[in-house]
Amino acid sequence: MKAPQVSPATSIQPVKHYENFPVASVLCPPHLRPAIAAVYHFARTADDLADEGDASAAQRLDVLAQFRADLLAIAGDQAHSGQWPAVFDPLREVLRAFKLPVPLLTDLLDAFAQDVRYTAEQRRYRDDPELLDYCTRSANPIGRLLLHLYGIHDALSLAQSDQICSALQLINFWQDISNDVPRGRWYPSQQAMAAHSVRDADLQPTSQSENATQLITDYAQSARALMQAGAPLAYRIPGRAGWELRLVVQGGLRILDKIEALRFATWRKRPKLTAWDVPVMLWRALWMR
Numbered sequence: 001m002k003a004p005q006v007s008p009a010t011s012i013q014p015v016k017h018y019e020n021f022p023v024a025s026v027l028c029p030p031h032l033r034p035a036i037a038a039v040y041h042f043a044r045t046a047d048d049l050a051d052e053g054d055a056s057a058a059q060r061l062d063v064l065a066q067f068r069a070d071l072l073a074i075a076g077d078q079a080h081s082g083q084w085p086a087v088f089d090p091l092r093e094v095l096r097a098f099k100l101p102v103p104l105l106t107d108l109l110d111a112f113a114q115d116v117r118y119t120a121e122q123r124r125y126r127d128d129p130e131l132l133d134y135c136t137r138s139a140n141p142i143g144r145l146l147l148h149l150y151g152i153h154d155a156l157s158l159a160q161s162d163q164i165c166s167a168l169q170l171i172n173f174w175q176d177i178s179n180d181v182p183r184g185r186w187y188p189s190q191q192a193m194a195a196h197s198v199r200d201a202d203l204q205p206t207s208q209s210e211n212a213t214q215l216i217t218d219y220a221q222s223a224r225a226l227m228q229a230g231a232p233l234a235y236r237i238p239g240r241a242g243w244e245l246r247l248v249v250q251g252g253l254r255i256l257d258k259i260e261a262l263r264f265a266t267w268r269k270r271p272k273l274t275a276w277d278v279p280v281m282l283w284r285a286l287w288m289r
Helices: 030-051 057-075 085-098 102-121 128-138 140-150 155-175 177-183 190-195 210-230 232-236 239-261 275-286
Strands: none
Touching: 030 057, 030 085, 030 102, 030 140, 057 085, 057 102, 102 128, 102 140, 128 140, 128 155, 140 155, 155 177, 155 210, 155 232, 155 239, 190 210, 210 239, 232 239, 239 275
16 A cells, blocks of 8 residues: 655654753844844754654755745745745845845755755764864854844954854764764764774763763863854853853853763763753853953
């Protein structure tokens, strides 16, 4: 009997998400909150289309292509398909009001599509530069979009924003190993695994591998250094936006503290932030220099 046809739009369901970092919080400038929320909703929805539900890889890529077509349609003052009005109606207004760089939004879609392909093909990252290249599309556009909304365009700020965003993406990878590996998602590069003599079995839930511990230790230390290199941006941006970014930076650094507290064995347990971490983050944000 032939299986019934399932529409990707119905087989990919919206989900509630655990987030490490505040989004459009009370610290954001009030006049920018709708714009920030529209960008976040665009990215979150596209990520769900790439990652949630039971659609096939081909279906996901088709839906992402339609999502991209709708983005390009509203960017050209054309009608969108109507499949995601809650995303594209507000985003259309933000594109008009703030002249957002559309290539930054399409870069995000490129990264989500790459995730779909890599998972379907069980493809891995050859080396860390290839992984960082992924970050330039999966994470860095968000920071650059926010800076655009804040009216900040200088080269140093853009570079430091990229460092913070890439660090956040990498921290998320090393935080999520216990979730990603069982799903066939391998973000530790083949070159780094080989350099540390780490086998696939070393990143399974029951593993006590010291080699894997050293691999994640090195990755976490590199992410911390990258975050610290970009952190000065947080106290150069004035007002509420700067305080928001301070908390984002401290959220990432706090996750790294929790990874270290687990002796870097995040293939056995996933660390996450709780309400108890908020005072620590606030205190550290206050004293950032």
